[in-house]
Amino acid sequence: QVQLVQSGAEVKKPGASVRVSCKASGYTFTSSAFSWVRQAPGQGLEWMGWISVYSGERYYAQNFQDRVTMTTDSSTNTAYMDLRSLRSDDTARYYCARQSSKFGSPADYWGQGTLVTVSS
Amino acid sequence: DIQLTQSPSSLSASVGDRVTITCRTSQSITGYLNWYQQRPGQAPKVLIYAVSSLQSGVPSRFSGSGSGTNFTLTISSLQPEDFATYYCQLSYTPPFTFGPGTKVDI
Numbered sequence: 001q002v003q004l005v006q007s008g009a010e011v012k013k014p015g016a017s018v019r020v021s022c023k024a025s026g027y028t029f030t031s032s033a034f035s036w037v038r039q040a041p042g043q044g045l046e047w048m049g050w051i052s053v054y055s056g057e058r059y060y061a062q063n064f065q066d067r068v069t070m071t072t073d074s075s076t077n078t079a080y081m082d083l084r085s086l087r088s089d090d091t092a093r094y095y096c097a098r099q100s101s102k103f104g105s106p107a108d109y110w111g112q113g114t115l116v117t118v119s120s
Numbered sequence: 121d122i123q124l125t126q127s128p129s130s131l132s133a134s135v136g137d138r139v140t141i142t143c144r145t146s147q148s149i150t151g152y153l154n155w156y157q158q159r160p161g162q163a164p165k166v167l168i169y170a171v172s173s174l175q176s177g178v179p180s181r182f183s184g185s186g187s188g189t190n191f192t193l194t195i196s197s198l199q200p201e202d203f204a205t206y207y208c209q210l211s212y213t214p215p216f217t218f219g220p221g222t223k224v225d226i
Contacts, residue, residue: 035216037164045156045164045207045218059214062121095163104211106154108175110163 002026004096004111011117012086020114022079022096029077030054033101036070036081038092039113046092051079052101086118122147124208124219131224139195141222143208148188152212155184155193158221159204168193169211198224 007021022034036048049060051070058070069082079096094114097107123146133139143153155168166175168184171191181196195202203226208219 037218044205044221045158045209047209047216047218050214050216061215097164099211103213104152104170106166106169106175106209106211107156107164108166108169110165113163 002098002109004098004109006094006096006111006114009115009117011119013120014087014118016086016118017082017084018086018116020081020083020094020096020116022081022111024077024079024098027098029072030074031101033099034070034072034079035097035099035107036068037095037097037107039095040089040092043092048081048094050099053079054101083116086116088118090116091118092116121215122149122210122217124210124217126206126208126219126222128222129220130222132226133198133224134226135198135200137198139198139202139224141193141206141224143186143191143193143219145189145191145210149210150212151187152210153184153186153191154209154211155182156207156209156218157202157204158207159201164207167206195224 003025005023033052035050051058053072067084072079096111098109125144127142156164158164172184205221205223
């Protein structure tokens, strides 16, 4: 069965960076893409970006373009999201979600989310 | 970028009620509009993809419809486990924006 298991909670100081990992299993990793989505406490879903495992093609939301990097590692079936220059309003739960490598598909499997807290 | 609005932002309903949630896009889209359900403390779950296709394993009381700039999610007979927040999302081309959400409670 498809599973996405994310790394554990993080506490960071303002200005620091964070890396969230998402280990996939139960399907052919290279056939997929990943979206990263975050949710601040009590707020809605915010799409951060998308990366194709096969092609490496990636798209970032304008709000994050200068601070985010998404990568994948096919040797370990893991997707990564790096966010730099953290601010207090980056405190949120960060989700990885699997999509098809073609546009149009929904996010059909989600990780459990990783809580990132930014506080001095 | 295409913007999404949802209405209502919240609603109160009873078990057995028919519930309709609307998602409007700022431009006409080709149809890659998805709907997700998020229960408190859980990750989102896809219900409907490509406007009207029911995701495998999702009960048939959920349905989607629409075209152009207006789309709807309908729950034909609300069940206790359906009290949650619902989001629409574009997936035709990035950015894969989410709507602001509609909270359905008792």
